[in-house]
Amino acid sequence: MSIFKQVMTELANGQRSPAFSDTLEPDQYGLVYVGGEISVYTVIEAYTKGCFPWTGSHPVPWFSPDPRLVLFPKNFRASRSLRKLARQKKFKVRFDADFRAVMENCAAIPRKGQKGTWITENMKETYCELHDMHIAHSVEVYQNEQLCGGLYGxxxxxxxxxxxxxxxxxxxxxxxxxxxxxxxxxxxxxFIDCQQITSHLMRLGAVPLSHREYMKRLNRTLAAESHHESWEGYLRSVSRAGSFEKSRGDGIFVA
Known part of the structure; x- marks a missing residue:
């Protein structure tokens, strides 16, 4: 049994004491709880109950923004310049090639209006554990074999x-x-949960959902089988199937 199924089964059967209430309600800022710890178990429970840690610093703040920004994959708006960038084939794209490096880069990049990083060491270690369990995944972009962009979730x-x-x-x-x-x-x-509303992500096609609508969609998707496996071959399989050419008209250099 996977760690995800184990946690969900134990919570359902009362074998594990829940870290969060089943009826979390965000305040005006989206805060639902303060306290607890960052661990594989609490993170799994949090996401399946609609919240996430804002940072790993104690006391840990857990948030569930209302409204919540989500992106439906088919609705992504690729600008002409982005399509051109993809067609230039200057970059190689990989999945799950160097998860820790992506987290380290996300933590190190300066953010406007922020001092330091919310990605603390305990978060790095926990999310890297989740990556080893194939729950957390990364997308990496390389130029001349140097990591130059990416994301994780x-x-x-x-x-x-x-x-x-x-x-x-x-x-x-x-x-x-x-x-x-x-x-x-x-x-x-x-869907892709984008958490906070930003004009940048909305320009790319993301839309806000109310807390009630988000939870409805979340509970529905949690009933489906999770893709808890290595994603290293995902990009190659989709490329071989012609999905990029058929759906977007772009040729991505798949490493």
């Missing part, structure tokens, strides 16, 4: 829960998200 059911992205070369995080959307659309995923 978790998957439960037929949903991908985006955590963070970075670019060291302009537009490479958008390229990573674009490729992820093509693959997830081909794999019949329901």
């Amino acid at each position: 978790l998957t439960f059911g037929h949903a991908f829960f985006g955590e963070s992205m970075f670019s060291r070369v302009p537009s490479t995080s958008k390229l990573a998200l674009y490729v992820l959307c093509v693959v997830l659309a081909a794999k019949k995923f329901d």
Whole structure:
């Protein structure tokens, strides 16, 4: 039995004490709980109950924004410049090639209006454990074999829960998200959880959902079989099937 199924079964049967209430309600800022710890078990429970850790610093704040931003993979808006960037084949795109490096880069990239990083060491270790369990995944973009952009997140059911992205070369995080959307659309995923509302993600096709609507979609997707396996071959399989050419008209250099 996978760790995900184990946690869900134990919670359902009362064999594991829940870290969070089943009826979490966000306040005006989206905060639902403060406290607890960052661990494989609490993170799995949190995401399946609609919340996530804002940071790993104690006391840990857990959030469930209302409204919640989601992106339906087929609705991703690839601009003309992004399509051109993909066609240039300057970059190689890989899945699950170097998860820790993606997290490290996301933590190191300066963010406007932020001091330091919310991606603490305990978060790195826990999410890397989740990656080893094939629950957390990364998309990497390389130029001349140097990691220059990417993103990471978790998957439960037929949903991908985006955590963070970075670019060291302009537009490479958008390229990573674009490729992820093509693959997830081909794999019949329901949605990508983008967490917070940003104008940048809304321009790419993301839309806000109320807390009630988000939870309804979340519970529905959690009933589907999770893709808890290595995603290293996902991109190649989708490319061989012609999904990029058929659905987007772009040729992505798949490593």
